[in-house]
Amino acid sequence: MIDKKGILFILSGPSGVGKGTVRKSLFEKDTDLKYSISMTTRPPREGEVDGVDYFFKTKEDFEQMIADKGMIEYAQYVGNYYGTPKAYVEEQLEAGNDVFLEIEVQGALQVKENFPEGVFVFLIPPSLEDLKNRIINRGTETEDLVHSRLQAAKEEIEMMDYYDYVVVNDQVDRAVQTVQSIVKSEHCKRERVAFEYKKALERDEK
Amino acid sequence: MIDKKGILFILSGPSGVGKGTVRKSLFEKDTDLKYSISMTTRPPREGEVDGVDYFFKTKEDFEQMIADKGMIEYAQYVGNYYGTPKAYVEEQLEAGNDVFLEIEVQGALQVKENFPEGVFVFLIPPSLEDLKNRIINRGTETEDLVHSRLQAAKEEIEMMDYYDYVVVNDQVDRAVQTVQSIVKSEHCKRERVAFEYKKALERDEK
Numbered sequence: 001m002i003d004k005k006g007i008l009f010i011l012s013g014p015s016g017v018g019k020g021t022v023r024k025s026l027f028e029k030d031t032d033l034k035y036s037i038s039m040t041t042r043p044p045r046e047g048e049v050d051g052v053d054y055f056f057k058t059k060e061d062f063e064q065m066i067a068d069k070g071m072i073e074y075a076q077y078v079g080n081y082y083g084t085p086k087a088y089v090e091e092q093l094e095a096g097n098d099v100f101l102e103i104e105v106q107g108a109l110q111v112k113e114n115f116p117e118g119v120f121v122f123l124i125p126p127s128l129e130d131l132k133n134r135i136i137n138r139g140t141e142t143e144d145l146v147h148s149r150l151q152a153a154k155e156e157i158e159m160m161d162y163y164d165y166v167v168v169n170d171q172v173d174r175a176v177q178t179v180q181s182i183v184k185s186e187h188c189k190r191e192r193v194a195f196e197y198k199k200a201l202e203r204d205e206k
Numbered sequence: 207m208i209d210k211k212g213i214l215f216i217l218s219g220p221s222g223v224g225k226g227t228v229r230k231s232l233f234e235k236d237t238d239l240k241y242s243i244s245m246t247t248r249p250p251r252e253g254e255v256d257g258v259d260y261f262f263k264t265k266e267d268f269e270q271m272i273a274d275k276g277m278i279e280y281a282q283y284v285g286n287y288y289g290t291p292k293a294y295v296e297e298q299l300e301a302g303n304d305v306f307l308e309i310e311v312q313g314a315l316q317v318k319e320n321f322p323e324g325v326f327v328f329l330i331p332p333s334l335e336d337l338k339n340r341i342i343n344r345g346t347e348t349e350d351l352v353h354s355r356l357q358a359a360k361e362e363i364e365m366m367d368y369y370d371y372v373v374v375n376d377q378v379d380r381a382v383q384t385v386q387s388i389v390k391s392e393h394c395k396r397e398r399v400a401f402e403y404k405k406a407l408e409r410d411e412k
Contacts, residue, residue, distance in 0.1 A: 122396070165391065166399040181387035185371065188384060190328070194374040200289060 004196055006097040007186055008089065008115050011179065012108035013123035014159075017171050022123060023102040025176045033183065034092045038067070055085070072122065073103065073110035083107070084182035097182065105159055112162055119186050121179060122163035125134040126170040210402055212303040213392055214295065214321050214386070215239065217385065218314035219329035220365075224375050228329060229308040231382045239325040239389065240298045261291070272344050279309065279316035289313070304389065311365055318368055327385060328369035332376040362390035 013019055027035055027140025039055040041062050050056045057065075062081045065071055084101055092099045101111065111118060160166055164180050169175045186192075219225055229301050233241055245261040256262045263271075268287045271277055280289025290307055297303045307317065317324060366372055371388050375381045392398075 012377045041243040117360050121394075160396055163396050164393040167394050168397050171225065178390060183385060184387040185391040188327075188371040188373050188388065190366055190372050194366045 004096050006093040008118040009100045010108050010120045011102045012105050017123045017125050018180035021103050022175050025172050034097045036089050036101050040082045075106050120163040122160050122166045123169050210302050212299040214324035216326045217313050218310045218311050223303050223329045223331050224310050228381050231378050240303045242307050246288045279313035281312050326369040327371045328366050329375050353367045
């Protein structure tokens, strides 16, 4: 028996890029990934189920979790907390299961500090590519506008630098397939495979 | 227009593992990969076509290619030369096409020296895994035999260290799918994507 830890995958990207849609579509397919459900203090919306869409908690409970260092990452949006409880992620990884987080860019940076070995996937809109091509190939915009667009594009690119992969969300199905490919190929990374072999062989020598 | 170089993929592994079968099956599917045909001085076997299976050359021509530094890698087996001509690989990479080599382990190490940025995939037989489990879980073998098997397994593992990915060839279709996943995910590596974006943006600023 080889005791093999799972891999933590983090899907993030600029807001509005369609992270949630890609994640939902990925989990509709056959997958061994374990989805880590976020925790929030905002009230459930119609149809949302506690423990499925979110873990719905009071502000007091959430702040207690933070104080107890029970959150991998958290942030406040419009007066409510959102975050990822640590226990589920660690339990699943220890049990050898891959865990999948779909979170905002700020949260992803916090995860990176605690789980630098995680696999970070940055989802970008095809419009960034379009923008890039437009900026480069067309000379019709004023110089100021080109410059400010370039700046915006560059800020996106700066965020990329924290990630391992960049996936263009031009079509949901295509983006999902690419994420699946990343999961599959990460399992074949030599560091992981060789480590398991070596550990197994060393154990025998003792 | 972004000028984007192709990626060099190298499939290798212990002899007899089924590299050729995996490569053939991969190229029977729809792929954008360009297969780099090997060059040899051994005579064609029945049914083999020059420029399809191999480039068949005289010993003198092959040695001239070596002298002209026209080979990425080469080796001698049973009195014949086998190797990979440089020109095709470099032309295709420059044109933005991915190139695929299927070569012996010795050749792969030569390629690694000249193309460290290549993506190196090590194909292993499932029997190595079996062996490993057998070595560990069963105590029926003599200590000497366990030790010599461990040594053999370790020599395989040492070769792995030069590779980026390790793929178990338990089923050809499965191995092919894994190689396809590696090709796809390598194209999403942040270093590559970010580099292209940054290059495109810098070009515009000039």
